[in-house]
């Protein structure tokens with residue numbers, strides 16, 4: 065196996081399972097010298113390293129060899145900072161079963177979204193995040209990676225996790241050792257004692273409560289006003305007219321004051337169209353480019369309604385009955401949405417609460433019972449809480465799916481279906497359902513019909529699934545074995561500017577982050593195998609600039625709104641155009657400009673050339689001649705850029721929609737379709 069042949073490594077059925085480090089008394093104080101030497105060896109002689117990993121009987125990893133800190137005398141590793149990277153490679157619990165489970169179950173769905181346009185069903189992505197979700201029984205939900213202090217290496221605990229506990233990924237569903245799919249979350253299982261896995265005890269620190277922090281925001285960029293020139297298409301019956309100013313929304317004074325304190329003076333296009341639609345009580349599917357203000361587009365009208373209609377008192381009660389449930393696919397994103405909800409509801413009687421996996425279940429419950437009008441949740445934790453009867457659903461008037469295409473795909477779709485069919489949940493006719501994303505593949509739009517009233521409206525700002533034009537995209541031809549060198553070169557040129565580096569696998573994220581730290585580039589990492597505490601610390605360090613480089617898997621691709629991210633580097637290209645669009649959308653937000661550099665390996669990425677050319681040209685970017693040549697040589701008859709997971713047509717997939725208006729975002733020039741035909745029903 066080659067140096068960076070991570071994918072092959074990750075799916076090997078006999079590969080070791082990771083066993084978490086969860087007991088401080090297991091730290092080894094003596095191992096680190098030894099382990100760091102091994103790390104260096106692994107970096108300089110990857111073949112040897114991999115040989116070791118693949119030979120379970122050798123035992124190097126079985127005893128929890130770690131690597132990380134030695135040699136970084138001046139960097140954060142020795143300061144107990146979470147920027148440190150350790151891997152306790154484990155072999156002790158290796159089993160055929162764990163390997164096969166890792167590849168089984170729901171993780172396998174990801175191939176169905178198609179490759180980067182042309183399909184690569186066994187995408188690397190699938191093997192990474194997909195396996196997170198597959199629920200193998202390898203006992204651990206994280207690799208033994210953690211930043212620790214004083215140069216101590218973590219000693220991994222062997223044995224305890226294997227075969228029990230269930231592995232839980234982003235959706236937090238557990239697939240048990242029997243392979244049976246359980247709606248109990250890992251946390252719940254632990255707390256109820258039906259697993260021997262480690263109890264999740266993490267309680268996230270409360271966000272700052274002072275007004276300045278609540279309303280802290282970054283400036284809109286020089287291209288903010290250009291949003292007005294983007295074409296907007298609204299389809300469906302009886303489209304309410306767009307509003308051009310916040311005043312036209314007729315919001316209550318407190319909301320207006322919060323909007324002003326948040327620094328919002330002008331509506332973005334998706335807000336101009338979505339706010340009146342939601343205020344008008346309509347269901348909505350909205351698609352607008354990354355970083356263009358979709359969160360406020362749903363929060364503001366929902367809050368306005370709640371203020372108008374009144375909410376059940378947000379006070380202590382054993383059973384809370386929220387009026388609004390917002391679901392998003394990742395913990396960090398839902399936390400961010402919660403902060404936005406808290407900001408806009410500041411000084412009102414509306415109380416927003418956030419709950420997500422990787423944190424103590426009891427903590428989530430305590431947050432809820434104190435009062436909950438808007439519940440922001442990740443799907444797994446939400447289902448747990450519903451199962452525990454800590455919330456009743458009878459009062460639900462709004463369901464919001466952010467990153468809706470992600471929430472409805474085969475990963476989260478079943479959970480969302482379960483949510484809407486929970487006892488007590490008002491039918492779609494009796495609630496408002498809102499879906500937002502920057503991408504909306506056709507087949508997902510069809511699925512969405514089950515959740516939405518048949519007369520829902522579809523708002524498309526610009527091109528559905530198109531990349532943000534404020535991001536300057538560059539594709540570089542870089543072979544697999546030159547990627548690290550190129551990355552260092554680029555990062556050295558960039559200096560301290562905040563940069564997100566996306567890789568395809570969790571393991572590789574650790575590896576590259578460690579490597580960059582060795583190169584004395586302050587780096588941290590975020591991926592699904594890191595403990596929640598570490599994920600939050602990593603994001604915090606990145607946000608505040610302490611670690612200007614964040615190496616991430618696709619767990620950080622969607623929704624994250626981090627000030628001043630000037631660069632995104634795709635060390636590995638993702639397997640779908642949608643993913644590409646979301647990743648590069650971490651920069652160039654809210655009218656600011658950004659840069660995205662993607663490494664294109666002609667040995668493995670040629671099938672991506674054609675869709676990439678399309679994304680680039682649609683976003684009016686320069687297309688390198690070499691890329692066009694490859695795209696041409698890979699020509700697939702009939703390819704139109706519209707394949708599964710790769711929708712580049714600005715359409716509502718209800719082909720026979722009745723009303724359709726094309727306007728620019730300033731709200732001028734409308735061409736309302738005069739002869740509506742029957743809505744196609746998706747029920």
Ligand SMILES: Nc1ncnc2c1ncn2[C@@H]1O[C@H](COP(=O)(O)OP(=O)(O)OP(=O)(O)O)[C@@H](O)[C@H]1O
Pocket residue numbers: 281282284327328329330331332335352353354355356357358359360501502622623624625649653654
């Ligand atoms: N009208 C506005 N005026 C000023 N700033 C705004 C406005 N609307 C949104 N913003 C800010 O723009 C940033 C991006 O908004 P948001 O995160 O809602 O984008 P998004 O469309 O949901 O992006 P993504 O597709 O990546 O999830 C946030 O910092 C938000 O506070």
